[in-house]
Structure formats: C-alpha cells, structure tokens
Amino acid sequence: xxxxxxxxxxxxxxxxxxxxxxxxxxxxxxxxxxxxxxxxxxxxxxxxxxxxxxxxxxxxxxxxxxxxxxxxxxxxxxxxxxxxxxxxxxxxxxxxxxxxxxxxxxxxxxxxxxxxxxxxxxxxxxxxxxxxxxxxxxxxxxxxxxxxxxxxxxxxxxxxxxxxxxxxxxxxxxxxxxxxxxxxxxxxxxxxx
Amino acid sequence: xxxxxxxxxxxxxxxxxxxxxxxxxxxxxxxxxxxxxxxxxxxxxxxxxxxxxxxxxxxxxxxxxxxxxxxxxxxxxxxxxxxxxxxxxxxxxxxxxxxxxxxxxxxxxxxxxxxxxxxxxxxxxxxxxxxxxxxxxxxxxxxxxxxxxxxxxxxxxxxxxxxxxxxxxxxxxxxxxxxxxxxxxxxxxxxxxxxxxxxxxxxxxxxxxxxxxxxxxxxxxxxxxxxxxxxxxxxxxxxxxxxxxxxxxxxxxxxxxxxxxxxxxxxxxxxxxxxxxxxxxxxxxxxx
Numbered sequence: 001x002x003x004x005x006x007x008x009x010x011x012x013x014x015x016x017x018x019x020x021x022x023x024x025x026x027x028x029x030x031x032x033x034x035x036x037x038x039x040x041x042x043x044x045x046x047x048x049x050x051x052x053x054x055x056x057x058x059x060x061x062x063x064x065x066x067x068x069x070x071x072x073x074x075x076x077x078x079x080x081x082x083x084x085x086x087x088x089x090x091x092x093x094x095x096x097x098x099x100x101x102x103x104x105x106x107x108x109x110x111x112x113x114x115x116x117x118x119x120x121x122x123x124x125x126x127x128x129x130x131x132x133x134x135x136x137x138x139x140x141x142x143x144x145x146x147x148x149x150x151x152x153x154x155x156x157x158x159x160x161x162x163x164x165x166x167x168x169x170x171x172x173x174x175x176x177x178x179x180x181x182x183x184x185x186x187x188x189x190x191x192x193x
Numbered sequence: 194x195x196x197x198x199x200x201x202x203x204x205x206x207x208x209x210x211x212x213x214x215x216x217x218x219x220x221x222x223x224x225x226x227x228x229x230x231x232x233x234x235x236x237x238x239x240x241x242x243x244x245x246x247x248x249x250x251x252x253x254x255x256x257x258x259x260x261x262x263x264x265x266x267x268x269x270x271x272x273x274x275x276x277x278x279x280x281x282x283x284x285x286x287x288x289x290x291x292x293x294x295x296x297x298x299x300x301x302x303x304x305x306x307x308x309x310x311x312x313x314x315x316x317x318x319x320x321x322x323x324x325x326x327x328x329x330x331x332x333x334x335x336x337x338x339x340x341x342x343x344x345x346x347x348x349x350x351x352x353x354x355x356x357x358x359x360x361x362x363x364x365x366x367x368x369x370x371x372x373x374x375x376x377x378x379x380x381x382x383x384x385x386x387x388x389x390x391x392x393x394x395x396x397x398x399x400x401x402x403x404x405x406x407x408x409x410x411x412x413x414x415x416x417x418x419x420x421x422x423x424x425x426x427x428x429x430x431x432x433x434x435x436x437x438x439x440x441x442x443x444x445x446x447x448x449x450x451x452x453x454x455x456x457x458x459x460x461x462x463x464x465x466x467x468x469x470x471x472x473x474x475x476x477x478x479x480x481x
Contacts, residue, residue, distance in 0.1 A: 042481075051481075070461040088474075089481040095418045100260055102417050103307045132259055170259055171254035173368045176200065 006171035014121065026161065027156055027190025034188040036077050040166075041179035051178070053084035053093070055107070062190040064156065068114045073158075077107040097151055097174055098166070104132045109186075112136075125162075133169040145157065146189070154192035161185045204249055204371055205378035212242030212382040220390060222335055230439060232398025236276045239379050239402045240269040244377030250368060261413045262368060268300050268409060271431055272401045293331055293401075298324030300405055301412065308416055330429060331404040337435045340398045344387035345452050346435060349459040350403060351380035353431035356463030357411055360428060362478060364471040366418035373410050376403070407432065421473045427466035434459035 036055040041047055057078035065071045077100040082090055093124040111126035120143040128137045137163045146156040162184045167175075217289065219234030244266045248254045251262055259263045275296055279289050299450055302320040312318070338346060356379035361370035380403065411428055414420040437458045438451045446454070 086481050088365070088477065091419060091474075092481075095366045095368075096260060096262060096413070097366055097368040100417060102310050103261060105309045136227070146450070166251075170253075173250065177367070 024063050024065035025154070025156075026064040026193050027064065027154075028193055029058060029062065030155070030189050030191050031056075031073065033157075034058045034060075035185070037185045037187075038182055040182045042177075042178050043175065044177045047179075051084060051089070053082055053090075055081045055165055057081035057137065058188065060188065060190075062158070062188070064155065067192055068116060068122070071111075071114045073109070073111045073114075073126070075109045075186065079105055079107050098178070099122040099131060104130075128164070128169075130164075130169040131166075131171055135168055137164070152175050155189055156192075157187070159185070161186040199465060201374065203379075204246060205374060207249060208242040208246030208375050209378045209382045211245040212238045212371055212379045213386060215241050216383065216386045231276050232280055233273075233277050235383075236399045236402045238271050239406075240266075240273045240384070242270055242379035242382065243375055243402075243406055246378065247372060250262070250375060256270050258303075261307060261417050262372060264303055264404060265372065266402065266410055268303070268405055269402050271300075272296065272405045276398050276401045279401075285389050290328070291331065294328040297327035297331065300324070300409060300429070301327060304409060304413055305416065311416075319416075321334075323408075325427065327404065327408045328438040329431065330408060331401055333433045333436070334400040334404050335397060337433065338400050341438065341450075344391075345385050345455055347380045347384040347387055349434055350407075351377045351384055351457060352456070352459050353428065353434075354380055354407060355465055356431065356460070356467055357407065357428050358464075360424055360467045360470040361414045361418065362412070363467065363474055364418050364420040364424075365474070366414050366420075369410055369414045369418060373407070376406055404432070419474060421469050424466045424469035427462050427469070431459050431462040431466070434462060 036058055037052065038054070039050045039052045041052050042049050055077045057080075058075065059078075060073065063070070063072045078100050080094060082093055082099065082101075084093065085091055093099055096103075102179035106129075108129045109126055111124050113125040115123045115125075117123040117140055122141045122143070123138060124141050125136065125138045127134050139157050139160045141160040144157040144159050148156070149155045161183065163181050165180045166172075166178075166182050167180050215234060215238035219231050219238060222234055223231035226365060244254065247262075247266050253263070254266055255263050256267075275292070278284070284292075298320055301323045302316070305316045305320055308316065319422065353375050358370045358373035358377060361373055383399075408429065411420065411425055415422060415425050435455050437454055443451060443454055
C-alpha cells in the first residue's frame with residue numbers, strides 16, 4: 001500500500017512538472033477574426049483625407065507562456081489581399097509603385113522579445129519585413145481578452161496600432177501622392193490548438 | 194492638370210538638360226574626328242540622362258538592386274560598356290550578335306528573377322523568349338539608325354517612349370510610366386540636338402541603351418504591373434516603324450511623305466498598344 005502511495009506521489013509530481021514545463025499555449029491566428037488595417041494621408045488630395053484599407057488574408061501563430069521570454073508571435077499577411085474599396089487604387093498599391101506584391105508577396109512580423117508594459121499590455125520587439133526590407137520595430141500590444149468562445153474553444157485576442165515610414169522599407173517613390181507615414185492597426189484572435 | 198504638368202516638368206527637365214550637356218561633349222569629340230568615342234558619348238548621354246531622371250523618379254539609386262526598377266540604371270551602364278566593346282572594329286558580326294543575345298537574355302533574366310508569381314522553368318522560358326525578342330529589336334533599331342540619319346528617328350523613339358509611358362500609367366504603374374517618360378525626355382533632347390546639328394549621326398551607338406531601357410521598362414510593367422501582352426507587343430514594334438521607309442512603294446515617295454508615314458506608323462502602333470491597355474483596364478478614373 002505504501003509503495004502504491006509512493007508511486008502515485010511520484011506520478012503526481014511528474015505530472016505537475018510536465019504540466020509546468022509545457023505550460024505554453026499555442027494559438028493559431030483565426031483569419032475570420034483578425035484584421036490588418038492601414039491608413040495613409042492622401043497627399044494628392046491636398047492632405048485633406050486619409051485613405052483606409054485592409055489586408056484580408058492573415059495567418060500566424062501566437063505562443064503564450066507564463067514566462068514572457070518564451071512567448072512569441074509570428075504574423076504573415078498576404079500583400080495581394082489588400083483592399084481599399086477602389087479596385088483601381090488596389091491594383092496601383094499592389095504595383096511596383098508601392099508594395100510590389102508580385103516580387104514581395106508577403107508582409108511578416110516575427111517577435112524577438114516580449115516584455116510586460118502594464119496590465120494586459122506588452123512591449124513587443126521584432127522584425128517587420130515589408131517590401132523585401134526587414135527592420136526591427138517595437139510596438140505596444142494590448143491583450144483585448146481571452147477565454148472560451150461559444151463553441152467552447154480557447155481563444156485569445158490582441159491589438160496594436162503603430163506607425164511606420166514606407167521610405168524606411170524602400171518605398172520612396174510618389175511622395176507627392178501618398179504620405180511617407182503609414183499607420184497600421186493589427187487586431188488578431190488566436191484559437192488554441 | 195497643374196499637378197501633372199508640375200510633376201512632369203520636375204521629372205523630365207533635369208534628364209533633358211543632362212543629356213544635352215553630354216551630347217555637347219560628344220559633339221566636341223566628333224569634331225576631333227574620333228567617331229567611336231563620339232558614338233560612345235551619345236550612348237553615355239542617354240544613360241546619364243536616364244539615370245538622372247531615374248534618381249528623381251524613384252528617389253534612390255541603390256548599387257545592390259532590391260526592386261525590379263533598381264536594375265534599369267545598372268543595365269543602362271552595362272549596355273553602355275557593351276556598346277563600347279561592340280564598336281571595336283575587330284568584332285565580327287556573328288560574335289557581336291551572339292554577345293547581344295547573351296546580354297539581352299541576361300538582362301531579362303535579372304528582371305524576372307525576383308518575380309514571385311512564376312516558377313523557375315517559366316522564368317527561364319520567358320527570359321529566353323523575351324531576350325531573343327530584345328536582341329532582334331536592338332539589331333533592328335541599330336540597322337535603322339545606320340540607314341536613317343535624320344532627326345526623325347529620335348523623334349519617333351521619343352514618341353514611342355511617351356506612348357509607352359501612357360500605357361504603363363493605365364496599367365497601374367505610375368513609377369514605370371515615369372521612367373518611360375524620362376526616356377522620352379532624353380530622346381526628346383536628342384531630337385532637338387539633332388535638329389541643330391543636322392549632320393549628327395551617332396544614334397547607332399545609342400540604340401542598345403535605348404532599346405534595353407525601353408524594352409526592360411515595358412516588360413517589367415507586363416510582369417510586375419498589369420500591362421497586357423498584346424499592348425506590349427505593339428509598343429515594342431513602334432520604335433522600328435522607320436522600317437516602313439524601306440518598303441518599295443514608300444521608297445519612291447518624297448522625303449516629307451516618308452517622314453509622315455514613319456511618324457504615323459509609330460503613332461498608330463503605339464496608339465493601338467495604349468488602346469488595348471484602355472480596353473483592358475479602362476481609363477484612369479482620376480487620382481484616387
């Protein structure tokens with residue numbers, strides 16, 4: 001009996017250790033509930049209006065660990081999926097004038113470091129690859145919420161807004177048409193695997 | 194309208210002036226009767242003028258190309274060096290043509306390599322096909338510039354580049370359209386120079402640089418933007434419109450009628466090219 005209790009205790013400790021060691025949760029980005037929105041000042045219209053658009057095809061993976069150093073995020077956006085509501089403008093934005101999507105079909109972000117920045121806020125440093133140019137950026141990400149959805153699946157959502165200069169990513173032309181600064185809002189929801 | 198005129202002038206005036214300045218140097222060289230040097234300087238004038246405009250249009254001139262358009266200044270310089278080589282008297286015609294073919298295939302290959310939407314075998318097939326076409330156009334224009342020394346040739350080339358620019362703009366690439374506009378300005382300055390110096394006949398040295406830039410910009414727009422293939426083919430043929438003057442029934446016409454037919458053919462071919470682009474994409478609906 002004593003042996004049996006010892007075995008049970010060891011198994012219990014082992015199970016706790018294993019559970020602790022593999023406490024990271026991996027979430028797949030759900031394209032249906034993820035958004036990549038951008039806005040850019042229309043210089044050609046006398047700086048009077050921002051053009052808004054979105055990328056409709058987003059993929060990625062979020063690893064959430066109690067130890068933030070082990071957490072990570074990887075996002076891949078299909079640049080061809082750009083949509084501003086005006087087909088002619090979309091084709092122009094996909095052309096070599098701007099994103100050159102036939103040469104650079106994806107926009108990616110890979111985190112390198114995640115730190116806490118307040119309640120449900122994180123400072124994420126990583127590499128943004130856009131138009132074939134990779135540059136490190138640091139963004140502040142807010143956790144919007146987490147829990148079980150109506151289907152019983154564990155979900156988690158994050159959101160961030162940040163500004164980049166397109167010239168930093170090699171898109172230096174037509175500054176008299178579209179401004180250099182582009183503001184991006186990325187809102188993603190992940191479903192636990 | 195003011196916006197377009199201002200943009201066009203900002204873009205085309207500096208290359209126009211740069212080309213004229215180098216042509217003056219070429220003229221002084223030709224007066225010292227070094228014709229090979231003068232031919233090279235004419236090609237240099239086109240390359241310098243273009244690179245000047247390219248820098249203004251794209252805001253960059255990286256030595257290590259990243260985007261497709263980054264290749265154009267480097268290809269212009271490579272062709273310039275090649276024109277120096279092929280004007281050497283010891284180079285036989287078959288070797289010259291073979292070298293041209295190699296350079297043409299290599300030029301198209303570097304433009305197509307970064308393309309993410311084609312498989313490697315498709316890229317190779319296109320590079321060989323289009324490289325062959327480029328070599329034919331280059332040789333065709335080279336022979337034409339040998340036969341026709343009048344200012345009408347750079348005028349027709351400038352017109353073809355202008356119409357190419359219009360077709361590229363309709364096919365959703367303002368940047369490539371601007372680059373073709375720069376080329377039109379460069380050839381425009383050559384035309385004015387030619388009007389002033391009637392005896393000028395150095396276009397032979399420049400045909401390589403022009404053809405490669407014209408064809409390279411056009412082909413890039415086909416693969417990276419939305420220029421329709423049939424539109425592109427008609428635009429490729431426009432610079433060769435001077436060959437119409439070699440037809441037996443045209444040869445007997447007066448010089449003025451021959452000029453008119455030359456220009457009309459060039460405009461007609463390019464207008465059909467632009468027309469196909471408009472038919473495919475519609476007219477640009479203003480600036481969005």
